[in-house]
Amino acid sequence: MSTITEFPDPVTAAPADTVELATTELLEKYDGRVPRYTSYPTAPHFSERVSPEVYAAWLRDLPDGAPLSLYLHVPFCDSLCWFCGCNTTVVNRPEPVARYVDLLLQEIDMVARSIGARRQVSQIHLGGGSPTILSAEQVRRVFARLRHNFDVRVDAEIAVEIDPRGLSEDTIAAFAEAGLTRASIGVQDVNPKVQDAINRIQSHETTTRCVELLRKHGVDKLNLDLMYGLPYQGIDDLQETVRRNLELSPDRVAVFGYAHVPWMKKHQKLIPEAALPGTEARWQQYREAANWLVGAGYWPIGLDHFAKPTDSMAEALREGWLHRNFQGYTTDLAPALLGLGASAIGKTPQGYIQNHKDVPNYAAAIKDGRLPTAKGVEVGPDDAMRSDAIEQLMCFMTVDVGEVAARHGAEASVFDPAIRQLREMEQDGLLRISGSRITVLECARPLLRTAASVFDAYLENNGQRRHASAV
Incomplete structure (x- = not known):
């Protein structure tokens, strides 16, 4: 494996082959x-001054003819990963998910009515939580409603975040029928001790099966999400995680640093702090992961992404049209991203909006016939x-x-x-x-x-x- 010293101009040249880090x-x-600067102003500056009425006015004033991007949030999982910083709730029964899907369909209708015209959509992203907790029938209902209200382009990128554990082939098939073009698969680390410490037991065979099923159903653009800075995680663990997952030939790999914020996410207190690597160890972990990926031919993208040179994200880096939003680095060029679902964040040319984070308040707004906007910020x-x-x-x-x-x-x-x-x-x-x-x-x-x-x-x-x- 080669090592990296410094890259040439990141927009016009190919990367070199080493990563050396500071002292x-x-x-x-x-x-x-x-x-993390996935928005500016950042989320702490969102306020209730951006009301449902303000957001409705922003929707009416969206630029004519410009495509839209849609983000749908599914705030449920069937188990809680202790490292998680997302807005999600553990559910063990199908009823809460079914009720939520009904609410989501109503919000889709409300947003479309607020816009006042059937607009083109160039990208759809489903995140969570675990969007693959939806049944095949629920997936079909959601996409039928989206296509009824919006003109989803033939070349639209449709992406979903996937938890491979317990994933059914029926759900994958339903997403494929809906036009799925890209899947992001959560992996984190392959070491069972690390997995136990973060409450995410996932064998490499489970991940491999997920990849095989996606490719069987024609979804061939795959991202893998790995993490460094996890409890009991060493450099050897991270190298083994990268090595084994590169065998799956993903198009993109994200290597996220674990953000330990137990004062915000109480469940992170279940992670033993004494087992977390320190700053220097985290730095070395990042370096080793980056060197493995660059040595395998992947391009480093921004803070924590890596992509094959043939992937659209590497193209966006080369040609200068890469962007960053609440999903991280993106090739999305739409001037407006509409967030749908509890806690979903969206952006229009006028500013950012966020829906109510908790499902009860989100549901109450929908049932009252109001957009579930909780807060936002106007961009001056x-x-x-x-x-x-x-x-x-x-x-x-x-x-x-x-x-x-x-x-x-x-x-x-x-x-x-x-x-x-x-x-x-x-x-x-x-x-x-x-x-x-x-x-x-x-x-x-x-x-x-x-x-x-x-x-x-x-x-x-x-x-x-x-x-x-x-x-």
């Missing part, structure tokens, strides 16, 4: 708590400019803030304070500043969030304890 001292210096001109800079840096590891400012009708000097903040990282060999261009070096890839945070005008008021460590 322990620099890790301790820059491993602060910062947002300065927000849009800073969001642009943050997204560019998070996606491409480089940004020309002078160009960003000009694009938004501002003077380049608006970013001078941010550049001054980054000078220390430059002196520490983590990034380069040339005029108004900032480039994060490969050795600091896991610190992208730290570098991006200098553009965050709200960070001091974010309540940093809400966020996970950068590394």
Whole structure:
């Protein structure tokens, strides 16, 4: 296996073949708590000022002719993974899921009526929770309602997050009939001791069976989700996890760092903190996973994704149209993402919205004939400019803030304070500043969030304890 020192220009050139990381001292210096920047302003700044009425007005004003992207949230699982940071509830009976599907269908109708016209859809993503907890019939009902209300393009990407455990072939077949083009399969780690510590027992044979069934039904674009920083996890474990899962030839691999935030997610208290790797160990785990993947021919994408050079995400990186949203890195070019379901987050050109997180309040709104919008935030001109800079840096590891400012009708000097903040990282060999261009070096890839945070005008008021460590 080869090792990586630094990549050439991430937009115009192919990656080199090593990942070297910063020193322990620099890790301790820059491993602060910062947002993941899947939105800007970030979720702590959402408020009830964005009401159902405000969202309805935003929907009516969506740009004519522009396609939409849809995200559907299914907030149920049949068991709870202790590492999970998602909005989900364990259910052991079919009735709660059936009632929820009825509510979701009603929300789809309400959103379509608010828009007032049958709009094109270029991407549909189902997340959770575990969307594959839906029965085959429920999958068919949801997609029939979507296609009734929206013009789903023939070339639309339709993706679903999958828990392979207990997955039925009937459900896979129903998703395939609905036009599924991509599946993201949760794996995390193959070591039984690690799996036991996070309450997710999943044999490699279970994952392999899931991949085989998907390919049998014509779903050949596959993503695998792995994790580092888990309890009792060592470098050898992560290497074995990467090695065995590369045998499945996924198109994309995400290597997420476990975010231990037990003050926000109480079930994470069940994970023994003493068994968690420290910052330096996490850094080394990331390096080894990245080197295995790059050595196997995958391109590193942003903070934590890797893709085959032939995958659309690598194409988006090369050609400069990669984006980042609440699903992470994405090739979605739609100007509006509509969130459907409890806790779902959406974005229109005017701002972000989030539905009620808990199913009872979500259900009450739907039954009252109201959009289930709980909160959101309007994006002003300065927000849009800073969001642009943050997204560019998070996606491409480089940004020309002078160009960003000009694009938004501002003077380049608006970013001078941010550049001054980054000078220390430059002196520490983590990034380069040339005029108004900032480039994060490969050795600091896991610190992208730290570098991006200098553009965050709200960070001091974010309540940093809400966020996970950068590394």
